Amino acid sequence: MAILSMISQALVYLCFAILTGSFILFLIPANKRPTIQVPRGALVISTIGIALFSFFPVLQILVYLVPNGGLSDTLQSVLLTFEVGKAWLFTFIISAILLIYIYLFDYQAKLFSSMGLAITFILILALGWSSHASSYTQVWGFISDTLHFTAVSVWVGVLLVISWFSRNHQNWTNFLKWFTPVALACFILTIVSGLFLMNIIVDDYTNSWPIPYGQMLLIKHLLIIPLIVFAAINSLLIKKKVQSDSSFNPLPWGKAESILMLVIFAVTASLGQQSPPRETAISGDNVSQLFNLVYQGAIQENMTVQFAPNMTAIMLGFVALLFLVLMLFSFIKKGHATMTFLMGLFLVFSGYLALMLSIQ
Numbered sequence: 001m002a003i004l005s006m007i008s009q010a011l012v013y014l015c016f017a018i019l020t021g022s023f024i025l026f027l028i029p030a031n032k033r034p035t036i037q038v039p040r041g042a043l044v045i046s047t048i049g050i051a052l053f054s055f056f057p058v059l060q061i062l063v064y065l066v067p068n069g070g071l072s073d074t075l076q077s078v079l080l081t082f083e084v085g086k087a088w089l090f091t092f093i094i095s096a097i098l099l100i101y102i103y104l105f106d107y108q109a110k111l112f113s114s115m116g117l118a119i120t121f122i123l124i125l126a127l128g129w130s131s132h133a134s135s136y137t138q139v140w141g142f143i144s145d146t147l148h149f150t151a152v153s154v155w156v157g158v159l160l161v162i163s164w165f166s167r168n169h170q171n172w173t174n175f176l177k178w179f180t181p182v183a184l185a186c187f188i189l190t191i192v193s194g195l196f197l198m199n200i201i202v203d204d205y206t207n208s209w210p211i212p213y214g215q216m217l218l219i220k221h222l223l224i225i226p227l228i229v230f231a232a233i234n235s236l237l238i239k240k241k242v243q244s245d246s247s248f249n250p251l252p253w254g255k256a257e258s259i260l261m262l263v264i265f266a267v268t269a270s271l272g273q274q275s276p277p278r279e280t281a282i283s284g285d286n287v288s289q290l291f292n293l294v295y296q297g298a299i300q301e302n303m304t305v306q307f308a309p310n311m312t313a314i315m316l317g318f319v320a321l322l323f324l325v326l327m328l329f330s331f332i333k334k335g336h337a338t339m340t341f342l343m344g345l346f347l348v349f350s351g352y353l354a355l356m357l358s359i360q
Helices: 002-027 040-053 056-068 071-081 083-104 110-129 132-136 138-164 172-201 212-244 251-271 289-294 311-332 337-356
Strands: none
Touching (some): 002 040, 002 056, 002 110, 002 138, 002 251, 056 083, 071 083, 138 172, 138 251, 172 212, 212 311, 212 337, 289 337, 311 337
């Protein structure tokens, strides 16, 4: 059930990205972006996916409570009294409205695209309503999570749709002129809101590493490093490359960055399946299996993470930096985007081992 719930949450993020990116790009003049063709079916499936996959948190509660009561009474109670249930019921209704809207109207026309984008944002508000952070502090948790997910949906959505649904790479320089500052603004907003969320959910960042939530949060943050490298390549280096060589196709690099973002989506989804650090004390029973595998010391109850880097950890840190340089070197030497993507994963792997082996 936990794996299915994690997959469903990641698919929810993907559906939001497709809808947000599509509606935004439909609002952009044709001379400021490549020609895109987003099938109506893709938007329909994404809308249905939001309603379907966001039901899994409700399903988990039902599985737990139904044995103690009837299905009908339990379902009514969960949907009408639990915050997660009320949020899903609201999501289902708005998703149904959006689905009808996509079927009835020309979703690519600017007026209807703006309406579709507004309805999608209402769905994002419902997601923030049922988030972990909102359960801790209703107002600031809701605001932080909503801003965080909105910024990510805009950034990832536009890049994903432009990379996978473009019929050509014409007007790429014009596209980068407006998308680069938008992506930078979204990145800054993501970082700032992410810090607020971490302050709400996590008491002590490094001391959360031994438990599953802390492990996934660390991996997510490490994945941001190659993401920044890809963003620099796609916004700066490729811009110069396209200007000097009109035959150069930047789409594979956009696809590689979007896939890396989807990996981060999957890791983020796994965070929703873990008990946050504020609810979990470190003990031998709740330590992450991954941490237990890599950590060289003895695990003690309520242990604190202290750093004492050894030679192995220092060398792995240098290896991580080497992979970062190789990511840039791969592009400069006209390597394939897949190779740069793999270099980014190796960067994360070696950086993770360097940190874990530095813990005393």
